Amino acid sequence: MERVFNFSAGPSTMPESVLKTAAAEMLNYKGTGMSVMEMSHRSKVFIEIADNTKALLKEIMNIPDNYKVLFLQGGAWTQFGMVPLNLMTNSKKADFMDTGNWAAEAIKEAGRFGTVNIAASSKDSNYDHIPQLDPKKFDPNADYFHITSNNTIYGTRMTDNWPDTGNVPVVCDMSSNILSEVYDVSKFGLIYAGAQKNMGPSGVTVVIIRDDLLTRTPDNLPTMMKYTIHAEKDSMHNTPPTYALYLAGLVYQWIKDLGGVSAMQKINEEKAKIIYDAIDNSSMFKGTVAKKDRSLMNITFVTGDKDLDEKFAKEAEKQGMPNLKGYRTVGGMRASVYNAMPIEGAKALADFMKKFEMENK
Numbered sequence: 001m002e003r004v005f006n007f008s009a010g011p012s013t014m015p016e017s018v019l020k021t022a023a024a025e026m027l028n029y030k031g032t033g034m035s036v037m038e039m040s041h042r043s044k045v046f047i048e049i050a051d052n053t054k055a056l057l058k059e060i061m062n063i064p065d066n067y068k069v070l071f072l073q074g075g076a077w078t079q080f081g082m083v084p085l086n087l088m089t090n091s092k093k094a095d096f097m098d099t100g101n102w103a104a105e106a107i108k109e110a111g112r113f114g115t116v117n118i119a120a121s122s123k124d125s126n127y128d129h130i131p132q133l134d135p136k137k138f139d140p141n142a143d144y145f146h147i148t149s150n151n152t153i154y155g156t157r158m159t160d161n162w163p164d165t166g167n168v169p170v171v172c173d174m175s176s177n178i179l180s181e182v183y184d185v186s187k188f189g190l191i192y193a194g195a196q197k198n199m200g201p202s203g204v205t206v207v208i209i210r211d212d213l214l215t216r217t218p219d220n221l222p223t224m225m226k227y228t229i230h231a232e233k234d235s236m237h238n239t240p241p242t243y244a245l246y247l248a249g250l251v252y253q254w255i256k257d258l259g260g261v262s263a264m265q266k267i268n269e270e271k272a273k274i275i276y277d278a279i280d281n282s283s284m285f286k287g288t289v290a291k292k293d294r295s296l297m298n299i300t301f302v303t304g305d306k307d308l309d310e311k312f313a314k315e316a317e318k319q320g321m322p323n324l325k326g327y328r329t330v331g332g333m334r335a336s337v338y339n340a341m342p343i344e345g346a347k348a349l350a351d352f353m354k355k356f357e358m359e360n361k
């Protein structure tokens with residue numbers, strides 16, 4: 001069977017060339033006579049892979065030198081807890097934007113360790129937009145201000161609506177749109193992202209943390225919960241997820257070879273436009289979020305008829321476009337078009353939408 005256009009929200013489609021490289025190097029990585037997954041993480045060859053992976057990420061994200069890049073395990077979910085454990089340690093208060101399910105989970109986890117202040121929320125309208133920010137609702141003594149740059153389930157993203165938080169560091173869950181558009185890392189105190197949407201397979205989580213925030217970690221945290229330990233040991237205190245790290249490195253190289261994140265962003269804007277145009281030009285499909293807040297990565301839409309939605313997802317799957325069913329709290333359809341989704345996939349989906357509409361009038 002041929003490869004499909006996989007619209008899965010995560011784990012999600014990988015660049016085909018990356019999979020081919022990994023396949024070619026599977027049994028014998030560069031003459032070592034072994035697979036990367038069989039190597040000691042302390043071996044010279046693997047240290048080189050890890051160093052190269054980190055250097056590539058610093059390069060393509062233009063990460064300033066006063067930030068540490070950590071490769072951890074446990075997914076974004078673990079960061080929902082690690083962030084407050086390590087950073088919510090002065091005033092024990094933090095501000096949050098409540099923009100979707102993941103933001104809400106981050107809020108719940110942080111609430112175990114301190115006081116959370118919801119600075120803005122769009123929950124009342126089922127998270128169909130990014131809420132307006134009112135700086136009067138910000139706590140000037142907060143230990144940090146938490147945002148989610150892209151709301152995977154609802155299909156919204158932060159655009160120009162960035163909080164001006166003064167000296168309060170911004171912490172961002174970038175799990176579903178890291179490397180999809182250019183971000184100025186110096187505007188953030190900490191960025192975290194699980195790899196399985198835009199950076200490779202699941203199993204590795206990237207944390208980018210500004211040096212001055214590494215002074216807050218309490219002594220009594222479990223070793224593996226401490227950013228300070230991971231920073232000191234260069235993410236090698238224990239065995240890192242070696243194979244996932246190697247694949248993330250291949251993905252970073254793929255982005256670099258394409259022309260970097262700005263080139264990736266242009267392609268993503270083009271892909272998203274193809275699908276949003278198909279929605280806006282149709283009388284059957286409707287987008288579910290405010291246009292100004294539309295995500296480039298997760299495109300949500302409905303027909304307004306549950307049975308028809310189901311039929312759409314089923315027939316699309318038969319046409320080689322699986323995983324278009326929306327998340328249960330939104331319903332309808334969600335097309336996840338991460339970096340690795342080729343533009344042909346967006347075109348195929350738009351064509352199928354037109355055809356489906358004609359046949360189901």
Ligand SMILES: *Cc1c(COP(=O)(O)O)cnc(C)c1O
Pocket residue numbers: 010074075076077078102148150151152173174175176194195
């Ligand atoms: C997928 C996702 C998560 C959850 O990630 P895990 O790696 O499964 O813990 C959290 N936040 C956002 C924005 C996501 O897209």
